Amino acid sequence: MRHLRAVNQKARRIDDYVASLDEDVVALQGPGQGGRGGNPANPLSQRPHVPLGCSLVFSPGWEVDSAGGTAGLCQPVERDLYDCYVTCFWPAQVPDHLNNYPDWTAKCAAATKDWRNIDLVFP
Amino acid sequence: MTAQEATYHLGEFRAFEGGGKKFLYLVPSAGIFELDREAEAVLTRLAQGGASHQELSALAGEEVVQELYQAHAIAGDGGFAEPLQQPQADFPLQTLVMNLTNQCNLSCQYCYEFGEDKVATPEGKPKFMDFETGKASVDYLFATSGGRRAIHITFFGGETLMNFPLLKQIVDYASGLAAERGRYIDFSLTTNATLLTPTIIEYLSEKRIGVTVSMDGGKEAHDKFRVFANGKGSYDIIEPRVRALIRDHKTRPITARVTMTSQAMDVMGTYRHLKDELGFWEVGFAPVTTAPNRLYSINERGLDSVLEQFRALADDYLAHALRGEHHGFSNVSDTLAELHQGVSKSHPCGAGLGLVGVGPSGDIAPCHRFVDSDTHRLGHVSNGIDRERQTDFLGRGHIHSKTDCRTCFARPLCAGGCHHEAYVRYGDTGHPNLHYCDWIRGWTDTCLQIYGAIAAQNPSFLEHFSERKAA
Numbered sequence: 144m145r146h147l148r149a150v151n152q153k154a155r156r157i158d159d160y161v162a163s164l165d166e167d168v169v170a171l172q173g174p175g176q177g178g179r180g181g182n183p184a185n186p187l188s189q190r191p192h193v194p195l196g197c198s199l200v201f202s203p204g205w206e207v208d209s210a211g212g213t214a215g216l217c218q219p220v221e222r223d224l225y226d227c228y229v230t231c232f233w234p235a236q237v238p239d240h241l242n243n244y245p246d247w248t249a250k251c252a253a254a255t256k257d258w259r260n261i262d263l264v265f266p
Numbered sequence: 267m268t269a270q271e272a273t274y275h276l277g278e279f280r281a282f283e284g285g286g287k288k289f290l291y292l293v294p295s296a297g298i299f300e301l302d303r304e305a306e307a308v309l310t311r312l313a314q315g316g317a318s319h320q321e322l323s324a325l326a327g328e329e330v331v332q333e334l335y336q337a338h339a340i341a342g343d344g345g346f347a348e349p350l351q352q353p354q355a356d357f358p359l360q361t362l363v364m365n366l367t368n369q370c371n372l373s374c375q376y377c378y379e380f381g382e383d384k385v386a387t388p389e390g391k392p393k394f395m396d397f398e399t400g401k402a403s404v405d406y407l408f409a410t411s412g413g414r415r416a417i418h419i420t421f422f423g424g425e426t427l428m429n430f431p432l433l434k435q436i437v438d439y440a441s442g443l444a445a446e447r448g449r450y451i452d453f454s455l456t457t458n459a460t461l462l463t464p465t466i467i468e469y470l471s472e473k474r475i476g477v478t479v480s481m482d483g484g485k486e487a488h489d490k491f492r493v494f495a496n497g498k499g500s501y502d503i504i505e506p507r508v509r510a511l512i513r514d515h516k517t518r519p520i521t522a523r524v525t526m527t528s529q530a531m532d533v534m535g536t537y538r539h540l541k542d543e544l545g546f547w548e549v550g551f552a553p554v555t556t557a558p559n560r561l562y563s564i565n566e567r568g569l570d571s572v573l574e575q576f577r578a579l580a581d582d583y584l585a586h587a588l589r590g591e592h593h594g595f596s597n598v599s600d601t602l603a604e605l606h607q608g609v610s611k612s613h614p615c616g617a618g619l620g621l622v623g624v625g626p627s628g629d630i631a632p633c634h635r636f637v638d639s640d641t642h643r644l645g646h647v648s649n650g651i652d653r654e655r656q657t658d659f660l661g662r663g664h665i666h667s668k669t670d671c672r673t674c675f676a677r678p679l680c681a682g683g684c685h686h687e688a689y690v691r692y693g694d695t696g697h698p699n700l701h702y703c704d705w706i707r708g709w710t711d712t713c714l715q716i717y718g719a720i721a722a723q724n725p726s727f728l729e730h731f732s733e734r735k736a737a
Contacts, residue, residue, distance in 0.1 A: 146330040147299040147337055150289065150721045152732065153608020154297035154337075161336045 238264040272319040274331070276312045277341045280675040282711065284718020290339055291714055294348060296610040296678040298717070299337060304330040312340060350666050351612055353619055355653070358412030360620040363420045363634040364403055364436070366429035367394045368626055372458050373495045376527060376554045376562050378635055379424070383557050383690045386638035394428075395626040397435050399647065403624045404440045406647040408447065417444075421455035422623070422634045430466060437473055456480060456523070458492065459504040462511055471515040479508055479546075481522045483536035490529050491562065505544075512545045519547030521596065526553045526572060527562035533575035541594045548596040551576075555635075555687045558701070569705050577712050584716045588724050599731075601679070601713040602720075606731035610678035613663045617685055618644065618656055632659055632695075635686040642695070659685075662696025670698045676710040 149158040238244040250260035280291040288301045290309075301309070304326035311317055311325060322331045334340045368379065368388050379386055392399075404419070411417045419440060421433050437453055444451040454476030470477060481504070482488040489499025512520050522540045530536070533551060540549045553572065556563045564572065579595050586593035593599075613619060618632035625637040628647045636642040644659065645651040665671055668682045682688070683699030683706070691701060720727050 144299075144333045144337070146302045146305040146333050147290075147339070148302075149297070150300055151296075151298040151606050151608045151717075151728075153295060153610070154292075154299050156608070157292075157295060157297045157337055161333075164336075 273316045273343055274312060274319065274322060274335070274340045275316050275343075275345075276309065277334075277339045277346070278673075278675070279339055280711070280714065281309070282714040282718055284715045284720070285722025287718060287722040289714070289718045289721070290337075291605075291675065292338060293675050294610050294678055295338065296605075296608040297337065298605065298608070298714075298721075299339070300721070302330075305334060305339075308334055308340065352664070353612060353660065356410075356412070357619050358414050359407055359410045359417070359622065360414055361418040361420060361616065362403060362407040363422050363621065363623040363637075364395065364400065365422050365424060365623060365625050365634055365637045366400075366426055366432050367424040368638055369393050369428055370423060370425040370458070371428065371460055371494065372425065372492060372500055374491045374493065376491050376525065376556065376560075378555050378686070378690070379638075381556075382560065383555070385636060385642065385686070385689060387640045388638045391629075391638060392626045395432055395624075395628075397432060399624075399626070399628040400432055400436045401439055402628060402647045404436060404443065406624075406630075406650070407440075408443055408449070410650070411449075414449075416450040416452070419451065419453050420634075421453065422637075423456075425461065426455045426457050427461040427466065430461070434469070437475070441473075452476070454478065454518075458500065459507050459511065460500055462504075462507040464510065464514070467511050467514045470511075471517050474517045476518045476521075477511065477515060478521045478523050479504075479511070480525070481508070481540060482524050482526075482530050483532065484539045487530035487532065487536060491525070491527060508544055521548040521550065522546040524549060524551045526551055526564060528564050528568055529562060531564065531568055531572055531575070533572060533579055537579055537595060546594065548594045548599070550596040550600070555684070555690055557690060569702075573705055573708050573712075576709060580712055580716055584719055587716070587720050587727050590724060590727055597709075598713060598716065601709070602717055602728075603731040604679055605713060605717045606728050611681040612665055613660065614681040614683055614685065618659045618663070622651070632685060635684075642689075659695060662694065664696075667696055668698045670700060670703075674703070674707065676703075676707050679710055680706045 144158055144161065147154075147158075149155040238247045240247050244262075244264050247262055247264060250262070251257040278293045280293065282289050282291060288306055290299050290301060291297075292299070307326045308322050308330055311322065319331065331340070335342075338346050368386065368391075370377070370380065373380070375381055378384060395403075407417060407419065419436070421436075423429075426433065433455070440451055440453075443449075453473065455470075456478045457480070459479045459481070469475075480492070482490070482492055485499070485501040485505075488501040492500050494500060522544075524536055524540070526533075536551075537549050540546045551572075553564050553569070554562055558565075576597065580598050583593040583595050583598045615621070615633070617623075617636075621633060622644065623631040623634040623637040624647055625631065627638070629638065629643050630645045630647060630651055631637045631639060631642050632644060642659075644655050661667060663682070663685055665677055665681045671677045671680070671682050674680070682696075683702055685695040687699050687702075688697045689695045691697070691699065717728075
């Protein structure tokens with residue numbers, strides 16, 4: 144913020160939070176209720192405030208680098224598919240583990256530890 | 267609604283000045299922001315009544331309106347909802363206050379454990395804790411402190427040192443357990459200092475046990491209430507012992523805790539004596555907890571006088587802080603620590619949440635002040651806390667249950683005040699301590715101004731408070 148200088152630790156957290164509203168990557172989320180973000184004239188049109196990417200749940204996927212792109216990611220973007228495969232209800236295009244690639248994630252017992260072992264698939 | 271049609275009002279905050287700068291203490295978030303001229307202009311305008319987005323933007327620019335709104339310093343027509351936040355049900359324990367005995371060798375008339383307003387019902391219960399109960403208490407602390415790496419045990423009484431052998435056993439047992447499990451544990455105690463010996467002092471120093479001495483000032487003030495059963499004052503007995511303690515206990519700072527009564531309210535004189543003449547590192551003051559009709563109870567005029575003296579001593583604190591020097595008035599340090607961290611409390615203290623008291627029988631109470639009270643018993647160390655009783659206690663004490671507090675700017679810090687004080691005054695632990703409201707607001711205001719002055723003129727001093735435990 145330019146006109147309010149955060150002085151104590153709580154104010155710095157508020158400041159960080161407000162900044163994150165402008166900087167976080169958000170998608171597929173409807174308008175939020177309450178909270179601090181968005182258009183001050185209309186609280187109901189506030190921006191969503193659930194961050195995607197490196198979030199509460201470890202999930203190798205849906206991530207962006209610090210610049211908001213995919214060039215600096217710690218893993219290839221192809222591995223984004225893993226999250227679609229494991230948790231997402233949406234029928235995304237993932238390797239067909241029933242017929243053609245049954246071992247696609249065989250080496251990945253725990254995503255938080257083994258995500259580097261997910262095979263790449265080139266159909 | 268379009269942006270141009272929106273109407274704004276002031277949000278909830280306390281505006282204050284310090285060191286020539288203007289600040290806001292936001293409520294309930296407890297964020298502290300410094301204002302620039304544009305932000306100030308918007309707030310000055312809104313102090314006269316609501317204004318449109320268009321008007322405010324024309325006055326100071328759209329950006330500042332947005333920032334003030336995002337910080338909740340200004341609100342739209344609907345205001346902001348204050349979400350009800352309940353602590354998690356199995357809140358991990360951090361501090362155990364162990365009343366090693368309910369016996370004391372002094373007979374202080376105002377004592378909340380023995381005096382006219384006592385809540386304890388010790389009849390038929392053990393007078394001294396035994397090792398089995400002590401051990402079970404420590405086990406209980408380790409079992410219910412969840413993932414916390416650091417845990418604390420505070421020894422209390424009665425007079426704590428009347429059960430010194432058990433204290434040593436517990437320190438050994440708990441330290442062993444902590445080493446075994448990779449936990450960090452520290453110990454502290456409160457004492458009337460009458461039983462301190464060179465051997466005990468050496469032990470306390472060697473084991474890094476923090477010591478708070480209950481002491482009310484110089485001989486005259488101290489001996490008003492802190493007397494032996496025969497009425498003789500305890501000052502002459504403790505004075506050389508306190509000096510020895512401060513001289514020889516080298517591992518932790520020694521603090522004094524002063525109970526103020528209608529007959530002992532000389533804050534400055536007491537502070538000078540305890541800090542400068544005896545050498546305590548810090549001195550903390552609290553008014554006696556009592557029903558209002560007791561002779562030693564401090565009435566409203568007395569509280570005004572105490573606040574005035576607190577302010578004078580706080581000015582002295584500020585002068586020290588601006589020079590980057592330590593000052594021992596801990597009422598200021600404790601409040602500044604909470605302000606710096608931006609504490610916004612759902613409950614006035616950790617009683618019944620992260621802290622519980624255990625009596626000599628092993629009964630668990632919300633804190634040491636309720637130990638041995640059948641009415642307030644929460645459970646026993648052998649089988650834990652009765653969640654229903656705990657929920658009742660915490661529900662009463664929650665800031666959202668205290669309608670009187672709803673519009674008070676001091677509620678992030680005060681949250682209605684001490685549960686025990688409320689019970690003694692009003693017969694309900696969840697009753698806000700209305701007899702202190704003006705005082706608390708006055709004191710919070712004073713500390714905000716000090717905080718602002720330090721933030722403006724010597725901000726690095728505030729880093730002392732980043733880690734200091736907020737009460």
